[in-house]
Amino acid sequence: MTIPFINLDRQHKNLSKEIQRAIERVANNSSFILGNEVLEFEREFSSFIGTKYAVGVANASDAITLTLKAYDIGHGNEVITAAHGAFMTVESIINTGAEVKFVDIDPRTYNIDPDDISKAINPSTKAIIPVHLYGQPANMTAIKRITEDHKLLLIEDASQAHGAFIDFRRVGTIGNAGVFSFFPSKNLGGWGDGGMVVTNNEHIAQKIKMLRDHGRSDKYTHKIIGRNSRLDALQAAILAVKLPHLDQWNARRREIAHRYNNGLKGLPLILPEETQGGKHVYHLYVIRLKMRDALKQYLEKHAIQTGLHYPIALHKQPAYSRPIKQEESFPVAEACAEEVLSLPCFPELRNEEVDFVVKKIHEWHT
Numbered sequence: 001m002t003i004p005f006i007n008l009d010r011q012h013k014n015l016s017k018e019i020q021r022a023i024e025r026v027a028n029n030s031s032f033i034l035g036n037e038v039l040e041f042e043r044e045f046s047s048f049i050g051t052k053y054a055v056g057v058a059n060a061s062d063a064i065t066l067t068l069k070a071y072d073i074g075h076g077n078e079v080i081t082a083a084h085g086a087f088m089t090v091e092s093i094i095n096t097g098a099e100v101k102f103v104d105i106d107p108r109t110y111n112i113d114p115d116d117i118s119k120a121i122n123p124s125t126k127a128i129i130p131v132h133l134y135g136q137p138a139n140m141t142a143i144k145r146i147t148e149d150h151k152l153l154l155i156e157d158a159s160q161a162h163g164a165f166i167d168f169r170r171v172g173t174i175g176n177a178g179v180f181s182f183f184p185s186k187n188l189g190g191w192g193d194g195g196m197v198v199t200n201n202e203h204i205a206q207k208i209k210m211l212r213d214h215g216r217s218d219k220y221t222h223k224i225i226g227r228n229s230r231l232d233a234l235q236a237a238i239l240a241v242k243l244p245h246l247d248q249w250n251a252r253r254r255e256i257a258h259r260y261n262n263g264l265k266g267l268p269l270i271l272p273e274e275t276q277g278g279k280h281v282y283h284l285y286v287i288r289l290k291m292r293d294a295l296k297q298y299l300e301k302h303a304i305q306t307g308l309h310y311p312i313a314l315h316k317q318p319a320y321s322r323p324i325k326q327e328e329s330f331p332v333a334e335a336c337a338e339e340v341l342s343l344p345c346f347p348e349l350r351n352e353e354v355d356f357v358v359k360k361i362h363e364w365h366t
């Protein structure tokens, strides 16, 4: 038996008729860029998340860059984010011309450590981008207090946390804006790239609409310098079919995570910890152990696919060329890079597959 890290085919088989109908509808209308499909999905997504506006863009990387640009953040400004996570968050900040200021993570949640944020703030700091990593909401109460005290913007990178809650609010609704990725493997994924910005700020939503479409205010007038970052009608139509299933898929991800937790408890591994008030949606089920590479190899030998999220701390990525100052070390992020291991976790994963992974991890420990 091969246990895939992710298998999208299982999800698509269940929805194939509805998706085919959506694709035919777009083809029959021959309206492939923006248009009604995108408008309709933006409406559905903002109502699901709980914001007034949602703006569809080409991917989440652009969603971050365009949101920062809409708030006039660029050269001479600094943006704070965590030293552990997806490089795209960092790259998207750098693409505005702003500098990244890294902060270490909380070892219990893998999310940015609010206690370290204040130390990173200086007069150039303009925004904080917490990432709700692996589907676990960051500590938004503490982070929001810091942004209010220092008059900073708060932009949530919810690319891995569609539908996650903090108390009774979905992530993406707590900061000034939230961004989502619809990369195919995400909790809500398209059949290609896609992204979304959500906000309650009408001016910012309108500006991002202009920025995603060459800075246009109407067909022939380019009011600002933007780019081409439009969401395809086909992606919007497919995502609209999937959105009503998201809560149920997230509930199944949580069930799988709890099954792993029960099966693995007592072993010398660090299991995911859920924070109080937060509802983790397990985009990734990540364990932590010193002998990570040996366990990964063992599982692979037994046809169990695993992933590494992420094996290089962000400040150590070669593309991040700014010389690292001596004091810039992030010990928790650096340790996690060597110790985290993602186990298969997707809604269509079967209980017997989870149990097989658990069994093999027990065997490895004996």
Ligand SMILES: Cc1ncc(COP(=O)(O)O)c(C=O)c1O
Pocket: 058, 059, 060, 061, 062, 085, 086, 088, 089, 131, 157, 159, 160, 180, 181, 182, 183, 193, 194, 195
């Ligand atoms: C946390 C995070 N931010 C941003 C991105 C970028 O998303 P996209 O591939 O849609 O540009 C990703 C994608 O992996 C991500 O996981």
